[in-house]
Amino acid sequence: MKLGRGHAVNPAAIFNQIDRMGVGAIPVVVLMSAIVGAIVAQQGAYQLSYFGANIFVVDLVGVLILRELGVLMTAIMLAGRSGSAITAEIGSMKMREEVDALKVIGLNPIGVLVFPRLVALVIGLPCLTIIANFAALGGGIVAAWLYSDIPPAAFIDRLRVAIDLSTIFAGLIKAPFMALIIGIIASVEGMKVGGSAESLGLDVTVAIGDKLILDKLSLDIKRGEILGFVGASGAGKSVLLRTILGLMPKQSGTISLFGVDVDKASDADRLRIDMRLGVLFQHGALFSALTVLENVQVPMREYLDLPKALMDELAMLKIELVGLPTDAAQKFPSELSGGMIKRAALARALALDPDIVFLDEPTSGLDPISAAEFDELVVKLRDTMDLTVYMVTHDLDTLFTACDHVAVLGKKRVLVEGTIDDMLKSDEPWVKSYFRGKRARQLDLAARA
Template sequence: MSALHSEISSQPHERDRDIVLSARDVTVGFGSKIVLDRLNLDVYRGEILGFVGASGTGKSVLMRTVLRLLPRRSGKIEILGKDYDKLSEPERNQLDMRLGVLFQQGALFSSLTVKENIQVPMREYLDLPKNLMDELAHLKIRMVGLAADAADKYPSELSGGMIKRAALARALALDPDLVFLDEPTSGLDPIGAAEFDELIAKLRDTLGLTVYMVTHDLDSLFSVCDRIAVLGQKRVLVEGTVEDMLACDDPWVQSYFRGKRARSIVPREDIADRNDVNGAGAHSREK
C-alpha cells in the first residue's frame, strides 16, 4: 500500500463518514488468473467516486463482483451496511432495490420502448398498476433530460447520448441510494459528455445519491468526482482528491493525470479561483 493511500485512509474525517460500500480483502480470478488480489475500497455516502485504472486491470470486474454478477474467491463486501452473504433472499431483493446500474453500452432491451425499459425494474420488484408505472416512467424520462416523446421510441431510434440518458432513467427507476456507472461518457462527443457529467452532479445533489463511476474520462474526474480511486497491481493503489492524484509520485498516476491529454485540465478549485478573478462565473472545465 502506498504512503499516500495509507495517509488518506487514516484521516479522521474519512473514518467518521458513513460508508455505503465496503470491500475488504476481495480476491477475484478466472481459472489460474487472479484479477483482483485482496483489494480494499470504501465508498462514502453522498460522494461521486471516480474509479480509474489502465485497461484490463479489472475496474469493471470489481463493479460486477460487487453487483454479484461475478463470483469472488474470497473477501467481504458490504453494501449499505449489509453483507449479501448473510441475507435471506427477500432481504437481498430489498437491498437490490436500493441499487441502480448503468452499463457501458446502456444495455437497453432492443424490443422494448424507452418507457418499457424503465419499467423493467418496477415489474421485477414492485406490484404497481400500469397507469402508475407509466407516470413514474415519464417522471424519470424528464428527470434525465429526455423529451417526452422519447418514451415510445425504441433503442434503435435513439442517439448515443439518448441511450445513455434512457439507461440512466432505468437505473433511477426504483429511487436507489447507490448508483453504479460503467464508463457513462464513453462514445459521447465532448459537449454531450460535459452535459452528462452535469446531469450526474445535479442528480447527486437533488436526490442525495452516492455514485460509483468507472471511467477513463479525465474531464469527468476533474469536474464532478469528489474522490478518485486508482486500480493497479490487482488492488487499489491510491485514493483521494484530484489534488492528491496530482501530488502522487506513482509513475502511472503521474502519467495519467499529468500526461499530454491532461495538460489542458485543471482542478475545480483552480478554475473557480480563476473565474472569481475574471468575473467569468463558475465553470467546471477549462475551455
C-alpha cells in the same frame, strides 16, 4: 420456472415466440416439404416402375414422410431458421449486457429468455410437423399422378391401407425431443457469447481461470459522494464492478452494501439491497425489444405492485428527469442516439429511487459536449436525489469536474485514493503519468482558471 422473485413466466412471451418460430415458419416449411414429398414420389416411381410395382409409391411416400422425413426435415428447417435466431438474439443480448441487466434487476435470464423459447419450440415443432406432413403428402400425390399415373383418389385409398395411427405417432413423438435439443443447444451457444453508501469491498480476490485479476483489494465509498474509479485498460475495473453486483464470483473477501455482507444476507435483505441499487452499463444494455418507457418500467414491474397508469406516470417522470424529450418514451433503443441511450439507461437505473448508482464508463462514445452535459446531469441528480455514485471511467474531464473522490486501480489492488489534488501529488508512476500528463495539465489549468 420463475422470472424473478415471485413472478411466473409471462404467457404472452411464450405466445409471441410461438408466433415468430411457428407461424412465421409455415410458408418455408410448406414449400420445402411439398418439394421433398414430390421428389420422394418421383424417385420411388422411377425405381419401382422396373418391377411393375408403381402403386407401392404410395406406401413409400406415406411411411417415409410420416415416420421419418416429415419431422426430420421440419426440425432441420426450424434449427436453421429459429435455432440460429435464438443463438444470435441471446448472444447479442449478452454482448450488449442486457443479460447482466436482467440479473441486476432481479430477473432470471433462463426464465425470461430461454424458457419461453423452449416451450415455443416444443409446441411449435409438432404442429409444424403435422403441416409439413400434409404438404409433403400433397407433393407426393402430384408427383405420383404425373409419373405413375396414380390418380389422387387412388393415392388416398392406398394410403389408408398403407398407414395407421401408429405410423403417424411414430413421427410426431420425436418432435418434442428434437425441439428440446434444438432449443437447448441454441440457448447454450448464445449464452457462451462474451462481450465486451457503505463499505464496498474488503480484501476482495477475483480470478478468471488461472489469472488473478484482483488480489485483496479494499475500497470504501461514502454516502452522497461521486467516486471515480480509474485504472489502466484490463486492470480489472469492470471486473470489480461486476463482482460487487454479483455477476462474477470472488475467491475470497467481503462485499458489503449498506452495512450488509451480501454473501450472508437473507433473501429479504438481498431484496432490500437490490431495490436500493441502480446500474448503468457501459453500452446502456437497454432491452432492444422494449420501448424506452417499457425499459424504465422493468424494475417497477419486478419489485412494485402498481397500476399501469401510475407506472406510466413514474416512468415518464424519470425520463424527463434525465433530460430526454417526452417523445423519446415511445422509441426503441435502435432509434436513439448514443447520448439518448445513456440517458434512457440512467432513467431505468433511477426507476426505484436508489441510494447508490453504479455507472460503467457513462461518457464513453459520447462527443465532448454530450459527455460534459452528462457529467452535469450526474452531479445534479446526486444533489437533488441525495445519490451515491460509483463511476468507472477513463474520462479525465469527468474525474476533474464531477468526482469528489478518486480511486486508482493497479497491481490488482487500489494504489491510491483521494481527491484530485491527492492524485496530482502522488508519485505512483502510472498515477503521475495519467493525472499529470499534458492533457491532464490542460484540464487542471482550465478548471482552476
